Structure formats: structure tokens, C-alpha cells
Amino acid sequence: AMYIRAFPHLLGLFAAALGPERLPTHMLRMVTGHHIDEALSAARKTLEEPEWQTLAFRMLGEEGADRIAALSTTASCRVRLFGGLEVSAGTRQVLERDWRKRKARLLFAMLVLQQGKEVPRDQIYDHLWPEMDADRSRNNFYVIWSSMKGALVPDSAKGESCPYVEHTGGVCKVVTEHVFSDVAEFDLLVSAARQSVSENDADAAIRSYERLIDLYRGDLLPGDVYDDWFSSARNHYRQEFCDAMLTAHRLLTADGDHPGALRMVRRGISADPWREDLYQAALRSHIASGQRSAAIDTYLSCRSHLAEQLGLDPSTETIRLYDQVLAMEEHSDGNSVTG
Numbered sequence: 001a002m003y004i005r006a007f008p009h010l011l012g013l014f015a016a017a018l019g020p021e022r023l024p025t026h027m028l029r030m031v032t033g034h035h036i037d038e039a040l041s042a043a044r045k046t047l048e049e050p051e052w053q054t055l056a057f058r059m060l061g062e063e064g065a066d067r068i069a070a071l072s073t074t075a076s077c078r079v080r081l082f083g084g085l086e087v088s089a090g091t092r093q094v095l096e097r098d099w100r101k102r103k104a105r106l107l108f109a110m111l112v113l114q115q116g117k118e119v120p121r122d123q124i125y126d127h128l129w130p131e132m133d134a135d136r137s138r139n140n141f142y143v144i145w146s147s148m149k150g151a152l153v154p155d156s157a158k159g160e161s162c163p164y165v166e167h168t169g170g171v172c173k174v175v176t177e178h179v180f181s182d183v184a185e186f187d188l189l190v191s192a193a194r195q196s197v198s199e200n201d202a203d204a205a206i207r208s209y210e211r212l213i214d215l216y217r218g219d220l221l222p223g224d225v226y227d228d229w230f231s232s233a234r235n236h237y238r239q240e241f242c243d244a245m246l247t248a249h250r251l252l253t254a255d256g257d258h259p260g261a262l263r264m265v266r267r268g269i270s271a272d273p274w275r276e277d278l279y280q281a282a283l284r285s286h287i288a289s290g291q292r293s294a295a296i297d298t299y300l301s302c303r304s305h306l307a308e309q310l311g312l313d314p315s316t317e318t319i320r321l322y323d324q325v326l327a328m329e330e331h332s333d334g335n336s337v338t339g
Contacts, residue, residue, distance in 0.1 A: 001030030011039040012046030020055035028059050034176045041076040074163045079112045079181040083217030104147035116176035127229050202251045209248040216241045242268040249281045258289045273305045283321040295325040
């Protein structure tokens with residue numbers, strides 16, 4: 001069930017291999033919330049319609065008939081925010097020119113980031129048109145809302161509702177039954193990894209962290225002009241990712257897998273080259289593996305980033321680790337001469 005939540009397409013593969021009626025009931029019940037819709041939507045690409053209907057009714061029951069009908073007719077919208085915005089609706093890639101207006105693209109990203117939470121329209125006005133009065137902001141809003149819907153569903157008639165976004169009662173949101181994002185999957189994986197760590201299941205935690213590496217392609221919406229909206233979330237996810245890499249480093253180190261631990265922490269450094277605790281973890285792995293020259297390079301990179309970007313010197317702990325590296329090098333040279 002955890003694998004299906006992280007990799008929704010697996011449900012269809014399992015059902016195709018075993019038959020939808022033979023999948024364990026207790027496993028299906030552990031796939032909950034929007035993960036059901038995501039997994040069922042992905043399964044439609046693998047299963048014949050009768051098989052898919054059997055699987056859907058097993059997961060949602062008779063009371064979910066309306067939800068099943070909606071899934072049968074609505075293509076999933078998949079959104080990537082890490083490393084830059086990418087959107088696909090069904091098999092169609094939404095291109096930059098499809099948005100027509102840049103703020104239509106930004107509005108959709110803002111809503112996706114909230115993962116189905118309601119965003120007051122006035123809050124959108126304040127961020128997209130901070131200098132305008134309410135009437136002009138409202139007019140602009142309806143223009144970009146129409147552009148956004150046109151990008152997502154280009155053949156929809158004027159005034160027709162969009163299956164991916166809603167605007168009612170002065171609030172806006174994405175429809176999470178049909179919109180699936182890398183941010184939502186990231187949050188799920190972090191939660192699953194923490195649960196695995198608390199249950200002392202290091203292997204399951206590492207699997208979640210490996211998937212995080214694939215998912216986190218870079219900063220959330222890097223370089224976007226509306227940093228006042230995205231900067232807090234960008235910093236949050238960068239910190240969450242680096243914290244996850246540190247935990248993975250600790251788990252792999254405890255298992256004696258120093259190369260694997262070093263790979264994890266290096267990925268963290270590439271995401272945030274100013275976090276000194278990542279360099280310290282890398283130095284410990286270098287020392288444990290006897291990689292003296294690599295350890296020196298890591299220390300010099302750490303010192304350079306701290307000095308040039310932050311105007312700081314390495315901490316006492318980092319210097320202590322570096323002294324260990326130098327002592328190992330001197331000790332090695334001494335052994336070489338003695339030999």
C-alpha cells in the first residue's frame with residue numbers, strides 16, 4: 001500500500017498480474033484519500049474497462065459510484081513544481097504558450113501548491129495586483145482565470161466548469177481528485193519515511209528517500225518573480241529534502257554502507273550548498289571510507305561557500321573533522337615512509 005501511494009501506477013500493474021478481485025482487501029483499504037483517485041486514474045491506462053470497474057468498486061464501494069463515474073470521464077492532471085512548472089492534462093502536455101498570460105500559469109501554480117486548500121480570492125488579488133483597486137483586480141482575475149481554464153481544457157465551452165479548478169464563494173482551489181502534484185507526493189513520502197524510521201524499518205525509509213531524490217529535481221519554482229508567494233514554500237521543501245538526506249545518511253552509515261550514505265548527503269549538498277551539517281556528514285563518510293583527498297575537497301568547498309556567500313568561517317566541529325582528515329593523511333604518509 002505504501003508503494004502504491006508513492007507510485008500510483010503500481011496498482012494497475014498488480015491488478016493486471018493478479019486480477020483485480022484477488023488483490024488483498026486490507027491492502028486496498030490502506031490506500032486512502034486522494035491516493036485512491038490517483039492510483040485508479042493510473043490503473044485505467046493498464047486495465048480493460050470491466051477490470052478497472054471491478055477494482056474501482058472494490059476500493060470505493062457502491063457509495064462511491066459518482067466518484068467512479070467522474071474518474072471514468074476525467075483525465076488526470078499531473079503537475080511538477082520542483083525544478084520548474086510542468087503540467088500535463090491526460091496525455092497532453094500544457095505548453096508555455098498555452099497559458100497565454102503568465103499570471104494564469106502562476107495562479108495555477110499557487111493553487112496546486114495549496115493541495116486543495118481554499119485560497120481566498122482577495123489574497124490572490126493582493127499578490128498578483130498589489131497596487132490595483134478591488135474592481136480592477138477582480139476584472140483581471142476573471143481574465144486570467146479564463147486563460148488558466150483554457151490552458152487546462154482548451155476545448156471547453158465558455159462558462160463551462162473546469163474539472164481541475166474550482167472558484168465558488170470567493171475562494172479558489174484545485175480539485176485534488178483530478179490534480180496530482182510532485183509536492184503532494186513529496187509530503188507523502190516524507191511522512192511515510194518518518195513512520196518507517198519510528199518503526200525501525202530502515203529499508204522502507206531508504207526506499208522513500210530514494211524516491212525523494214528522483215522527485216526533488218531542484219528548488220520549487222526556481223527564479224519565479226513572485227517570490228513573496230513561493231519563497232517560504234521553496235525554503236521549506238529545500239530544508240525538508242536536506243533533512244531527509246541527513247536521516248538517510250545516518251541510517252546507511254549505521255548499516256555500514258558508507259558509499260550509499262555519502263551519495264545521499266552529496267545530493268543534499270547539491271540542493272543546499274550552504275548547510276554546514278551536510279558537509280560534516282560527508283566528512284564523516286570520507287573519514288570512515290579512508291577518502292582523504294575527497295575529504296579535503298569537501299572541506300575546501302564548505303569553507304568557500306560559507307566565506308563567499310555568508311561571510312562565515314567553518315564551525316569548530318567542521319574544523320575538528322578536518323583536523324582528523326589531516327592527521328589521517330600525515331599518519332598515512334608516516335606509514336608509507338616506514339614501510
